[in-house]
Amino acid sequence: MQGQSLPLRVATLLTGLLECLSFAGVLFGWASLVFVFKTEHYFEELCEPNARLMGNATGLDDCKAQDERFSLIFTLASFMNNFMTFPTGYIFDRFKTTVARLIAIFLYTSATLTIAFISADSAVLLFLAMPMLTVGGILFLITNLQIGNLFGKHRSTIITMYNGAFDSSSAVFLIIKLLYEQGISLRASFIFISVCSAWHVGRTFLLMPRGHIPYPLPPNYSYGLCSEDGPREEEKKTAESQNLELSEEFLSPKEEISRPGQQEQEARSFWSYAFSRRFAWHLVWLSVIQLWHYLFIGTLNSLLSNLASGDRVLVSTYTNAFAITQFFGVLCAPWNGLLMDRLKYKYQEEARRTGSSASAAALRSTVPSLVLTSVLCLGFALCASIPVLTLQYATFTLQVINRSFLYGGNAAFLTLAFPSEHFGKLFGLVMALSAVVSLLQFPIFTLIKGPLQNDPFYVNVILVLVTLLTFVHPFLVYRECCQKESPPRVA
Numbered sequence: 001m002q003g004q005s006l007p008l009r010v011a012t013l014l015t016g017l018l019e020c021l022s023f024a025g026v027l028f029g030w031a032s033l034v035f036v037f038k039t040e041h042y043f044e045e046l047c048e049p050n051a052r053l054m055g056n057a058t059g060l061d062d063c064k065a066q067d068e069r070f071s072l073i074f075t076l077a078s079f080m081n082n083f084m085t086f087p088t089g090y091i092f093d094r095f096k097t098t099v100a101r102l103i104a105i106f107l108y109t110s111a112t113l114t115i116a117f118i119s120a121d122s123a124v125l126l127f128l129a130m131p132m133l134t135v136g137g138i139l140f141l142i143t144n145l146q147i148g149n150l151f152g153k154h155r156s157t158i159i160t161m162y163n164g165a166f167d168s169s170s171a172v173f174l175i176i177k178l179l180y181e182q183g184i185s186l187r188a189s190f191i192f193i194s195v196c197s198a199w200h201v202g203r204t205f206l207l208m209p210r211g212h213i214p215y216p217l218p219p220n221y222s223y224g225l226c227s228e229d230g231p232r233e234e235e236k237k238t239a240e241s242q243n244l245e246l247s248e249e250f251l252s253p254k255e256e257i258s259r260p261g262q263q264e265q266e267a268r269s270f271w272s273y274a275f276s277r278r279f280a281w282h283l284v285w286l287s288v289i290q291l292w293h294y295l296f297i298g299t300l301n302s303l304l305s306n307l308a309s310g311d312r313v314l315v316s317t318y319t320n321a322f323a324i325t326q327f328f329g330v331l332c333a334p335w336n337g338l339l340m341d342r343l344k345y346k347y348q349e350e351a352r353r354t355g356s357s358a359s360a361a362a363l364r365s366t367v368p369s370l371v372l373t374s375v376l377c378l379g380f381a382l383c384a385s386i387p388v389l390t391l392q393y394a395t396f397t398l399q400v401i402n403r404s405f406l407y408g409g410n411a412a413f414l415t416l417a418f419p420s421e422h423f424g425k426l427f428g429l430v431m432a433l434s435a436v437v438s439l440l441q442f443p444i445f446t447l448i449k450g451p452l453q454n455d456p457f458y459v460n461v462i463l464v465l466v467t468l469l470t471f472v473h474p475f476l477v478y479r480e481c482c483q484k485e486s487p488p489r490v491a
Helices: 003-024 026-039 049-058 064-083 085-117 120-168 171-181 186-195 197-206 232-249 253-257 259-266 270-274 277-307 312-327 329-354 358-364 367-385 392-417 420-438 441-449 457-484
Strands: none
Touching: 003 120, 003 197, 026 064, 026 120, 026 171, 026 277, 026 312, 064 085, 064 120, 064 277, 064 420, 064 441, 085 120, 085 186, 085 197, 085 420, 120 312, 120 329, 120 392, 171 186, 171 312, 186 197, 270 277, 270 420, 277 312, 277 367, 277 392, 277 420, 277 441, 277 457, 312 329, 312 392, 329 358, 329 367, 329 392, 358 392, 358 457, 367 392, 367 457, 392 420, 441 457
């Protein structure tokens, strides 16, 4: 890293962290925003007359139709959050950083202005605004993740930190809620966020590349307004060196001798990996854990209202507590990356000494992370299933730690378990398919509110049992690694 470019790269890093922390993943603070929307009487016309009278007595409406409408909006927006990862990733790959960021700014600004100027009478526009807000935020995250390439050996730590900042940005809606309670209108808050788009534009042209940041970084790489942003020929060379570096990283000396076999394995098509048992169980692992998180966030306001017996002050207090815990996701996320990096180094050193498979040793480093994520999800699910209001503090804590481990572990596993040339496609595919599974949150919510009469016990028991399936994935990965790590027999 050249001395004169260090301040620019640090500025890019810090402003990117601020951007992800303040804008990218605000959707997941939905519970705080729903509290404000209910106060503003959004969708209140759906409530039964007796529910309105009860609401006047308790201070908070007990309205099934209103809760279902908010749950449907969150279901659609969270679905778009994952499903659009594949097409937005293609846009980023095909049209490069500047175009992708300008699309993100347009979507994000349009969404915030829509939210700013709608009222209870036009609340249906939230079905348009929230998905646009989500897709714009995802593009902000995708374009910022490449900043890790500027810092070489710290690349993985920075990527996990950005993912943590994405999770922590849900606290922004808490700030909006607190400002609303102090007399700052919802419109004023979202107009301010819209004005911040000028900052996004300035950062796009001054602190971001027009193309992609290559990895490994060329010696004289430059970016920003006053640079040529790295010749494309140089990017091609670095791409070739990247493939060479990755292949060398996971090869032991004995494996390097048997190149033809490995070339045959790497020549497998994308679909052969997409239909593999390893990918299928990883999809189950991600989808089940993610469904728990989306269902919990989307129904949190309704859950707290039931546990607090409609006490508006208690609901507000616990909503604030949830949003505050979300902010600490940025501190939790890097620990998972550090754990895998340390185990990867340890297992690969053992593989070099024993002559066993270095790639299997690297894959084995993901097993503790997969198991720990499943354990955290099980604890979070059990706490969320027990109808005790004070226990929800533990639920909030386990939820934010589990969520920060989930997405970093997902990306790391795909990086180590499959060839690098298929990573982007497999990452987009697993996120899109898990998004389809996440759509189950709305029928589950409707089932609880309708036939089960606000009693989620049986649904929670079934989901907890389904969560046990996530432990199958790390077990199969561990068994596969043990088979591959067996040293080859010498004739």
